[in-house]
Amino acid sequence: MHGGPYTGRMIVTIDGVAASGKSSVASGVARALGIPYVSSGLLYRAATLLGQEAGLDLNMTAPLLACLREHPLRLEPLAAGNRVWLGQRDLTPDLHSSAVDRGVSVVAAQPGVRTWVDDQLRALTPPFVAEGRDMGTNVFPQAPAKFYLTASPRVRAERRSRERPEDVAAIEAALIQRDALDTTQSAPAPDARVIDTGPLTLEQVITVITQQLPAP
Numbered sequence: 001m002h003g004g005p006y007t008g009r010m011i012v013t014i015d016g017v018a019a020s021g022k023s024s025v026a027s028g029v030a031r032a033l034g035i036p037y038v039s040s041g042l043l044y045r046a047a048t049l050l051g052q053e054a055g056l057d058l059n060m061t062a063p064l065l066a067c068l069r070e071h072p073l074r075l076e077p078l079a080a081g082n083r084v085w086l087g088q089r090d091l092t093p094d095l096h097s098s099a100v101d102r103g104v105s106v107v108a109a110q111p112g113v114r115t116w117v118d119d120q121l122r123a124l125t126p127p128f129v130a131e132g133r134d135m136g137t138n139v140f141p142q143a144p145a146k147f148y149l150t151a152s153p154r155v156r157a158e159r160r161s162r163e164r165p166e167d168v169a170a171i172e173a174a175l176i177q178r179d180a181l182d183t184t185q186s187a188p189a190p191d192a193r194v195i196d197t198g199p200l201t202l203e204q205v206i207t208v209i210t211q212q213l214p215a216p
């Protein structure tokens, strides 16, 4: 098991379904290694928020990409938590609202938006832990360490209900709907280790992953 700081150029990918623990686990693994983590979902969420605030039809790629060119977003990949900036405005606190949750799958399904996100991620300098849906399959297929997190919709909804005002049943229904919308871009890479986080604590998941990492 590695205890940071990690000096290699390795990329660790952590993909998984919605609310499976990707960002919490990626942050924990990154801190254990002493490197940053990168949340790709936050870029999709920030694009969604920008489109919603501009009153755009989120199904239309061209106006959204024009808006993103006019208002460049910057992902700040810190180990303790990623932030997305629009100039001096920190968008991060607004990115996990139910309104963004409802719009983001439509935005993330558009190839033009995916290219916009992928280009930003590939421009980052390793080492880092990258989390999302297609980090191991599409963005960083060369990564030597890949993980895919799952948990039942009920378990994920119960965890989320501790952070949100909605009840468990409503959160579970929304998660099942989002899982269905995200299936195209959310599948484990053939060489990913799939981890059911349901019976594990956050710390246990982080330990399982750090114990399996190759030497720097």
Ligand SMILES: Nc1ncnc2c1ncn2[C@@H]1O[C@H](COP(=O)(O)OP(=O)(O)OP(=O)(O)O)[C@@H](O)[C@H]1O
Pocket (backbone or CB within 6 Å): 016, 017, 018, 019, 020, 021, 022, 023, 024, 025, 041, 159, 160, 163, 197, 198, 200, 201, 202, 203, 205
């Ligand atoms: N193994 C675990 N045991 C208990 N709670 C967990 C575990 N993993 C994650 N959690 C909790 O579940 C919630 C969702 O985790 P997190 O936000 O990291 O998921 P995510 O996959 O990044 O979500 P999203 O897809 O919405 O971005 C958080 O409250 C987190 O603390």
Ligand SMILES: Nc1ccn([C@H]2C[C@H](O)[C@@H](COP(=O)(O)O)O2)c(=O)n1
Pocket (backbone or CB within 6 Å): 018, 019, 022, 040, 041, 042, 044, 045, 104, 105, 108, 109, 131, 132, 133, 134, 135, 178, 182, 185
């Ligand atoms: N690599 C990624 C990351 C995220 N998405 C989509 C899937 C979700 O609907 C949305 C938000 O992601 P989350 O914060 O829940 O991880 O963005 C994707 O398609 N590809």
